[in-house]
Amino acid sequence: MLFETLSDYLHGSLSYSLGFIFLGLVTHKVVSCFLPMKNGVVQSPYAEDGLFSDMIIPSRCLKWGRSRYFRGKVTSISNPPRSKKWRPMLVFANKSSGSNQGAVILEQCRKYLNPVQVHDLNEKGPKPTLDLCCLLPDTRFFILVCGGDGTVNWILSQLDQLRLKLQPQLAVLPLGTGNDLSISLGWGASFDEFDSVENYLAEIRFGSPVTIDRWNIKIVPTRARLLSLRNQLKVFSMTNYFSVGCDALIALNFHRQRQRKPRLFSARSLNKLVYFSYGALDVLENHCQNLHMNIDVWLDGKKLHLPPLECLLFLNISSWGGGCQIWNNSLNTDTWKMSDSGDGKIEVVGAASSFHLAQIQVNLSEPYRFGQAREVILIVKNRIPVQSDGEPWEQDPCRIDMRCSTKVTLLAKASKISDESDDILQLETN
Known part of the structure; x- marks a missing residue:
C-alpha cells in the first residue's frame, strides 16, 4: 500500500513540480545568455561609465522588438548621451579570422562596449548592426573593422547602400593576409598577441580623418x-x-x-x-x-x-x-x-x-x-x-x-599623419 502511494506521488504532482523546476532553470539560463532583461534582473558585463563611456550606447537608450526575453532587433535609440565627445563605436570581426584572433577580439570588445555594438561576421552579415547608424542619423559613428581588405570593402559596400546623412569614420584592425589598406592608414600589417584591443579603441579617438576614393x-x-x-x-x-x-x-x-x-x-x-x-x-x-x-x-x-x-x-x-x-x-x-x-x-x-x-x-x-x-x-x-x-x-x-x-572617410592613425608630414617636409627641403 505504501509503495503504491509513493509510486503515484512520484508519477503525479512531484513529477510535474520537478518538470516546472527544470523548465525554470533552463529558461533562466537561456535568458541570461542573451540581452540583459529590464530592471537589472541580469547585469551587463560591461561598465557604461568606464574607460570607453564616450563610445558606448547605454542599454537604457535601446528599445527592442516585441520579443520579451530574447535578443531581437533594436527598433529605436531614445535619449542618447548629449555630450559632444560621445561617438558610438561599432565593431565587426569574424571569430575565425587571424588564427582565431577574431574570437578573442570580439570577447574583449564586449567587455568595453555594449554587446549590441559588437558583431560577429561569422554568424550573419553586417547590416543588422550597421542599421544602428540609421537610428541616430545626426550622430557620426566610429566603426572598427577587424579583418582583411576584403572584409573592409564588404562593410563599405553595405554602408553605400544605407545612404547615411553622416558617414561613419572607419578604422581597421588588420587580421587578413595583405592588409594593404590598414598599412596605408598606419594601423600596421598585422595584429599579434603583443597588441592590445584597448589601445586600438583608445587610439581611434585621436585618429585623423582621411578621404579615400571609391x-x-x-x-x-x-x-x-x-x-x-x-x-x-x-x-x-x-x-x-x-x-x-x-x-x-x-x-x-x-x-x-x-x-x-x-x-x-x-x-x-x-x-x-x-x-x-x-x-x-x-x-x-x-x-x-x-x-x-x-x-x-x-x-x-x-x-x-x-x-x-x-x-x-x-x-x-x-x-x-x-x-x-x-x-x-x-x-x-x-x-x-x-x-x-x-x-x-x-x-x-x-x-x-x-x-x-x-x-x-x-x-x-x-x-x-x-x-x-x-x-x-x-x-x-x-x-x-x-x-x-x-x-x-x-x-x-x-x-x-x-x-x-x-x-569615404577613413581614420588614419595619428602617428601616420605625422610621419607623412615629416616626409613631405624633407622632400621640400631637399
Whole structure:
C-alpha cells in the first residue's frame, strides 16, 4: 500500500513540480545568455561609465522588438548621451579570422562596449548592426573593422547602400593576409598577441580623418551566352586595387586552395608562405604570358601601347602586396605625381612577369608606370584571371569601365599623419 502511494506521488504532482523546476532553470539560463532583461534582473558585463563611456550606447537608450526575453532587433535609440565627445563605436570581426584572433577580439570588445555594438561576421552579415547608424542619423559613428581588405570593402559596400546623412569614420584592425589598406592608414600589417584591443579603441579617438576614393567598376560581357550566369552584367565598388594577370592568378590559386582546405589557412605567416609558393610556381610556368595581346587599355580616352606584360595593376591606395609602395618607390617627381587616394585618379602600373613583381616588392626593380587617370576602359579579349580588393575570379571576354564614384572617410592613425608630414617636409627641403 505504501509503495503504491509513493509510486503515484512520484508519477503525479512531484513529477510535474520537478518538470516546472527544470523548465525554470533552463529558461533562466537561456535568458541570461542573451540581452540583459529590464530592471537589472541580469547585469551587463560591461561598465557604461568606464574607460570607453564616450563610445558606448547605454542599454537604457535601446528599445527592442516585441520579443520579451530574447535578443531581437533594436527598433529605436531614445535619449542618447548629449555630450559632444560621445561617438558610438561599432565593431565587426569574424571569430575565425587571424588564427582565431577574431574570437578573442570580439570577447574583449564586449567587455568595453555594449554587446549590441559588437558583431560577429561569422554568424550573419553586417547590416543588422550597421542599421544602428540609421537610428541616430545626426550622430557620426566610429566603426572598427577587424579583418582583411576584403572584409573592409564588404562593410563599405553595405554602408553605400544605407545612404547615411553622416558617414561613419572607419578604422581597421588588420587580421587578413595583405592588409594593404590598414598599412596605408598606419594601423600596421598585422595584429599579434603583443597588441592590445584597448589601445586600438583608445587610439581611434585621436585618429585623423582621411578621404579615400571609391571606384565604380562595371563589367559588360562582350560574348553573350544564353543561360550563362557568369556573362551577366556585373557592377561593384573597389577601394584598394584592381588587377589582371599573374597577380590575380596567384590570388585565385590561393583562394581555391583555401576553399578546399580552410583549416590549413588559419595563420597569417602560413598564408604568406602559400602565396609565395604560388608566385614561385608561376615564375616557372608563365601562365599569363602575352597578357598585353589579350587586353586593350584606354586611360582618359587615350589608348596605351603596352609592352610585353604578365600583370597590370590599377591602384587607388599607395600600398600593394602587403606593404610595397609600388608607385611611390623611386618615383621621378618631375614626370609623375605622388599617389593620393583622394584625388579622383587611379595609378596604372605593369610588370613583365611574376619574377619582376617579386623584384619590385624588394626594391630591386621598378614597375612600368603607364599613367594616372580619372577614367579607365579595359577590353578583355580572352579569359584571364582578375581580382578586386583581394577577391579573385576568372573573367570571360568583356569591357570593364572604371570611374571614381564616391568618397569615404577613413581614420588614419595619428602617428601616420605625422610621419607623412615629416616626409613631405624633407622632400621640400631637399
